[in-house]
Amino acid sequence: MPSAQVFNNKDGALYTTSTGAPVARPYAAERIGKIGPLLLQDFHHIDLLAHFDRERIPERVVHAKGAGAHGVFEVTHDITDLTSAALFSSVGKKAPLTIRFSTVGGESGSADTARDPRGFAIKIKTEEGNLDWVFNNTPVFFIRDPAKFPHFIHTQKRDPQTHLKDADMFWDYLSQNPESIHQVMILFSDRGTPVGYHNMHGYSGHTLKFVNAEGKFHYVQVHVRKDGGFKTFDNETAGKLAGENPDFGIQALFEDIEAGKFPTWTVYVQTMTPEQAEKFRYNILDLTKVWPHSEFPLRPIGKITLNKAPDNYFAEIEQAAFSPSHLVPGIEPSADPVLQSRLFSYPDTHRHRLGVNYSQLPVNAPVAPVANFQRDGFMAFNNQGPRPNYQSSIAPLNYKAKPYENVEHEVFLGTAQADLSEITELDFEQPRALWQKVFSDTDREHFVHNVAVHLVNAKSAEVKARQLSVFAAVDQEIADRIAKAIGVPTVKPLQVKTASEAVRFKFRAV
Numbered sequence: 001m002p003s004a005q006v007f008n009n010k011d012g013a014l015y016t017t018s019t020g021a022p023v024a025r026p027y028a029a030e031r032i033g034k035i036g037p038l039l040l041q042d043f044h045h046i047d048l049l050a051h052f053d054r055e056r057i058p059e060r061v062v063h064a065k066g067a068g069a070h071g072v073f074e075v076t077h078d079i080t081d082l083t084s085a086a087l088f089s090s091v092g093k094k095a096p097l098t099i100r101f102s103t104v105g106g107e108s109g110s111a112d113t114a115r116d117p118r119g120f121a122i123k124i125k126t127e128e129g130n131l132d133w134v135f136n137n138t139p140v141f142f143i144r145d146p147a148k149f150p151h152f153i154h155t156q157k158r159d160p161q162t163h164l165k166d167a168d169m170f171w172d173y174l175s176q177n178p179e180s181i182h183q184v185m186i187l188f189s190d191r192g193t194p195v196g197y198h199n200m201h202g203y204s205g206h207t208l209k210f211v212n213a214e215g216k217f218h219y220v221q222v223h224v225r226k227d228g229g230f231k232t233f234d235n236e237t238a239g240k241l242a243g244e245n246p247d248f249g250i251q252a253l254f255e256d257i258e259a260g261k262f263p264t265w266t267v268y269v270q271t272m273t274p275e276q277a278e279k280f281r282y283n284i285l286d287l288t289k290v291w292p293h294s295e296f297p298l299r300p301i302g303k304i305t306l307n308k309a310p311d312n313y314f315a316e317i318e319q320a321a322f323s324p325s326h327l328v329p330g331i332e333p334s335a336d337p338v339l340q341s342r343l344f345s346y347p348d349t350h351r352h353r354l355g356v357n358y359s360q361l362p363v364n365a366p367v368a369p370v371a372n373f374q375r376d377g378f379m380a381f382n383n384q385g386p387r388p389n390y391q392s393s394i395a396p397l398n399y400k401a402k403p404y405e406n407v408e409h410e411v412f413l414g415t416a417q418a419d420l421s422e423i424t425e426l427d428f429e430q431p432r433a434l435w436q437k438v439f440s441d442t443d444r445e446h447f448v449h450n451v452a453v454h455l456v457n458a459k460s461a462e463v464k465a466r467q468l469s470v471f472a473a474v475d476q477e478i479a480d481r482i483a484k485a486i487g488v489p490t491v492k493p494l495q496v497k498t499a500s501e502a503v504r505f506k507f508r509a510v
């Protein structure tokens with residue numbers, strides 16, 4: 001048996017207390033006599049236990065289970081017509097990045113192969129500050145009204161009484177909020193169980209705005225497509241792996257990168273002018289809709305490579321703090337209400353989860369120098385030295401305005417809120433195309449099976465029937481097949497307003 005020192009000799013470190021004092025015997029405790037009580041003066045022992053007692057920080061309220069790595073973003077195409085962001089000022093430019101992938105609903109120890117959307121959070125450290133793209137692996141989402149988010153998430157997590165996942169509340173929510181159907185169609189296809197974390201695409205889902213140096217803007221959706229395509233498990237393989245190796249995704253990502261098999265993605269944008277957006281069939285602020293590729297083709301802009309596994313998971317991945325509001329000049333949020341709500345929610349939760357100085361943690365610290373009047377607070381280890389903490393006449397900070405700072409972007413007319421809440425036939429068109437045109441026969445078979453094995457667990461006949469009516473509104477065949485599979489009578493489609501009856505949301509570009 002090697003001595004403790006040789007055994008742990010990777011970096012030749014000498015064992016010390018947290019204040020650096022060498023300690024000869026890690027397991028020793030100072031005590032009175034040979035078997036007497038322990039002494040309060042034993043700093044090493046108290047230091048050891050007190051720190052251990054405080055090891056846990058709050059896990060993310062959603063997306064708690066994840067894996068991540070570092071790499072590089074490279075600009076491959078000129079998009080200076082779209083954005084003035086310095087990152088995109090020339091082809092070939094590179095910036096370091098960190099990506100954290102995640103499942104959404106489970107706790108930090110839950111299975112990587114659970115049926116769930118996957119988070120795809122990217123932090124690009126540009127010369128103008130951090131650009132975070134906090135994406136999912138699906139191009140749409142369950143909601144388009146942000147106030148529904150906590151309700152929705154509660155139904156995907158545990159019942160307050162039984163502390164069990166609950167198929168009744170899961171489907172009760174979804175069937176009452178049929179705008180979720182597009183995402184439900186994707187989630188219950190095999191795309192809901194990707195092969196690990198790095199065999200999938202990522203999507204902004206939301207509409208962003210790219211603004212160029214003249215102050216002209218385009219609406220943009222970002223697509224991060226895995227080179228070689230995405231891979232999925234069927235329901236049974238995913239379920240089996242959840243038991244046999246719940247950390248399958250973390251392991252596969254780490255091992256591939258360590259073996260030099262670096263995953264790569266090609267980054268594209270879809271763009272829309274304000275004039276096109278005015279005429280578009282769907283509301284560009286509606287997170288449950290995609291922009292057809294035939295009308296808005298993918299335009300390549302860059303490449304992502306992950307080439308470095310973390311040296312320390314907690315420091316580099318768990319403490320990573322992503323936010324859709326971490327933006328750079330030339331890339332802006334749209335008025336999508338869910339995105340607007342997220343702009344607030346992420347830094348708010350970071351202050352709770354990591355503390356007010358979360359941006360100073362090495363994984364989050366920008367490569368761009370930070371100079372402002374924020375000072376102090378817990379763990380302020382980059383407190384800007386002697387720099388004045390107010391706008392001083394002796395050492396004032398310089399301000400660099402965005403070239404387009406005073407440009408007005410758009411005028412919104414009508415009642416966006418009402419339009420977003422209302423369910424119309426428009427909500428079923430894209431899910432129907434998915435079922436009828438995109439899915440293969442096998443995809444359709446798997447979809448029916450994947451829904452059936454979940455929905456059958458709902459005890460309420462009313463919930464089952466209501467969700468079947470939502471599926472019937474997509475295509476009667478879906479409801480008929482699922483009803484047969486779970487042994488209940490089929491139902492007629494949910495009745496909804498026509499597109500022309502819907503309150504239309506309009507905006508005018510200026």
Ligand code: HEM
Pocket residue numbers: 059060061062063066100101102118119120121134135136141146147149203204205206320321322338341342345346349350353
């Ligand atoms: C994580 C809120 C919708 C993608 C989180 C976290 C919160 C949150 C509080 C935990 C963050 C942390 O502790 O660091 C919300 C709210 C939403 C919403 C309020 C809607 C109103 C979305 C949507 C997407 C998304 C639409 C994707 C398009 C993610 C990702 C993470 C995350 C990828 C994990 C980030 C990481 O790896 O640290 N969300 N979310 N979320 N959310 Fe959302």
